[in-house]
Amino acid sequence: MHELSIATQLVKVVTRVKEENSADRVGLVTVDIGLLAGIDRESLDFCFEAITKGTPLEGAHLKIEEVKPVGKCRKCGEEYEVRLDDFTCPACGSRDFDMLSGSEISIREVEIESEEEG
């Protein structure tokens, strides 16, 4: 439901990158979205397209990479992809674990295009 505000933040960051690099166009924007981030990927894509239309970022597209939630058991050391309804370590049944990934909302890479000088 907050995909629009996430998309707005994305636009801010991408605009900054475009300006810093004096780029003319932005292509693919790769973002990492954890399955535990509570972000609907289709909706984020839709919001990003909608708010960049008719702006200097028109033509930029999101490439959304899904990041699986991975836990690491503190008891037996097992690294495992968590089941979303039960984070318990599948190897030893321990509930003492750390989360290594799954909550991220981050921009990995921005593809920019500049007209060659001269």
Next chain:
Amino acid sequence: MSQKKKVDLREKVLTANDEIARKNREKFADAGTLVLNLVSSPGSGKTALIEETVKALKDEYRIFVVTGDLMTENDAKRIARHGVEAVQISTGDACHLDARMVDARLSDKGAPFDLVIVENVGNLVCPASYDLGEDFKVLLVAVGEGDDKPVKYPPMVRASEVLVITKTDLVPYTDSDPARIKENALKIRPDLETFQVSVKTPEGLDEWTSWLVSRLKAKKKTAQSR
């Protein structure tokens, strides 16, 4: 001819919010202010729990309450009746509170508070992503709203440190079992501090407020040694 280039970024999207939240947390740490961020579905009893908390603690602690809803000032009015300062953030269409909103409501307050309670917008999805600078998120799940609520919304359970199961007086009238709600939540976050309360009977409220008092004292102590 045009030139294509890839810029490696690896940047968090919510950096701007996180930065304000960090500053909020720093200010609260200096002042020894304990900050709770209450999250739940609409209607789980956040406002009622705040009212009871305020009644129990207002004589000894300076309390400030920030409540968020899309529309109306009803909740802030309900809480202000108990003689504590309460402000409403009417988000209009936003589904969550962010760190800037909280900072804006608190920055013009002269005297520091001992306890700030933020009642987030009733929503089990979006508020999970927004750090406000709180000490911890308190997740409320009411008896009767579905004992599997925690496993349906794992990101919010992961983001919370405390679970309060509310409306336990309704147990005889429903198929709901607080033990099952708790068990489902612990599968997602095993180190949750859990409470079971009813504002009607008033089961569990003493336990909740005593625990809060211990956290209030701990926060003050940490601030003094900074």
